[in-house]
Amino acid sequence: MDINTFIDNFAGQLDVTPADQIKPETKFRDLEEWSSLIALSIIAMVDEEYGVTLKGADIKSATTVQDLYDTVKGKKAVGT
Amino acid sequence: MSSYNPFSLSGKTILVTGASSGIGRTTAIECSKMGGRVVITGRDANRLQETHRELVGEGHVQITADLTDSNDVDRLIDSCGILDGLVLCAGIGKISPFPFCTQDKMNDVFAINYFSPVELLRRLFKRKAIANGGSVVFVASIGGCPGGKFTYGNGIYGASKAALWSMMRFAAKELAIRKIRVNGVNPGMVETNLIKHGIITDEQHKADMETYPLKRYGQPEDIAHGIVYLLSDAASWVTGHSLVIDGGCTI
Numbered sequence: 523m524d525i526n527t528f529i530d531n532f533a534g535q536l537d538v539t540p541a542d543q544i545k546p547e548t549k550f551r552d553l554e555e556w557s558s559l560i561a562l563s564i565i566a567m568v569d570e571e572y573g574v575t576l577k578g579a580d581i582k583s584a585t586t587v588q589d590l591y592d593t594v595k596g597k598k599a600v601g602t
Numbered sequence: 603m604s605s606y607n608p609f610s611l612s613g614k615t616i617l618v619t620g621a622s623s624g625i626g627r628t629t630a631i632e633c634s635k636m637g638g639r640v641v642i643t644g645r646d647a648n649r650l651q652e653t654h655r656e657l658v659g660e661g662h663v664q665i666t667a668d669l670t671d672s673n674d675v676d677r678l679i680d681s682c683g684i685l686d687g688l689v690l691c692a693g694i695g696k697i698s699p700f701p702f703c704t705q706d707k708m709n710d711v712f713a714i715n716y717f718s719p720v721e722l723l724r725r726l727f728k729r730k731a732i733a734n735g736g737s738v739v740f741v742a743s744i745g746g747c748p749g750g751k752f753t754y755g756n757g758i759y760g761a762s763k764a765a766l767w768s769m770m771r772f773a774a775k776e777l778a779i780r781k782i783r784v785n786g787v788n789p790g791m792v793e794t795n796l797i798k799h800g801i802i803t804d805e806q807h808k809a810d811m812e813t814y815p816l817k818r819y820g821q822p823e824d825i826a827h828g829i830v831y832l833l834s835d836a837a838s839w840v841t842g843h844s845l846v847i848d849g850g851c852t853i
Contacts, residue, residue: 558754558806559699559754559755562697562698562699562754562755562801563699563701563702565697565801566697566698566699566701566702566755567702569702570702577800577801577803578800578801578802578803578806579800579803582803582805
């Protein structure tokens with residue numbers, strides 16, 4: 523997996539923020555449209571695209587999109 | 603008069619599905635404490651055995667079965683005799699926002715939450731394995747049923763429970779020919795493993811509890827006692843009803 527595809531997938535869950543504004547260093551919780559529904563969509567997207575089961579706590583402990591990518595990559599590596 | 607108890611289940615045989623955990627396990631235990639003889643079923647033999655160990659009284663039976671497997675259902679029906687009560691607790695949860703509600707996911711959830719309980723009831727009724735005057739209880743949910751609570755990401759689960767609620771009403775109308783009553787319970791959030799999947803954080807659950815007028819989630823006993831009522835002769839004139847047990851959250 524690579525960060526650019528992950529960013530595309532992440533941006534795909536947003537409806538207001540332009541996709542080109544999402545960078546690895548973006549603090550996703552600071553996005554104006556961030557909500558509990560988008561958090562659920564990110565979890566569902568990660569499940570569908572990467573076969574990884576994220577928990578609410580994983581989202582909570584991540585600050586940037588890069589953090590989230592690293593979490594998914596780490597979980598994928600250990601096959602969870 | 604000290605023995606007067608219209609809620610007693612004494613002399614009744616009750617099949618409880620999903621009895622290896624959660625609301626099903628507690629319902630089986632409470633039914634046994636109310637004097638009922640229970641037949642418990644679930645997929646996990648070890649956890650079913652744990653439930654069996656907690657049952658009070660004699661004559662209880664445990665049958666490990668996967669209700670999505672037709673052969674297992676045959677074996678279950680052959681072994682449980684004539685039932686006075688049937689509690690359909692087996693169910694799974696699923697959190698998925700609408701764009702991710704694929705038919706595959708729906709099939710998985712509906713297989714367990716809708717098709718299995720309805721099919722089990724259909725076959726038991728057709729075989730005349732439910733005694734005249736018997737009582738059937740479906741465990742639905744406030745999530746998805748009329749007057750209920752429609753939360754983000756709960757569409758597949760809620761729709762499966764709404765389908766179950768609807769069929770409960772149809773069955774109540776038709777099974778009345780043998781004086782069999784068919785009801786449901788619509789629980790709010792109950793502290794079981796079903797809600798401990800980790801997608802919703804503990805902090806979010808705590809905040810959600812604050813929206814309940816009674817300021818807590820339910821315990822399995824809260825639901826089991828409603829089920830006991832519907833199984834008992836105290837509910838002899840109640841059919842086609844779903845009892846909301848939700849700490850007031852849908853007010």
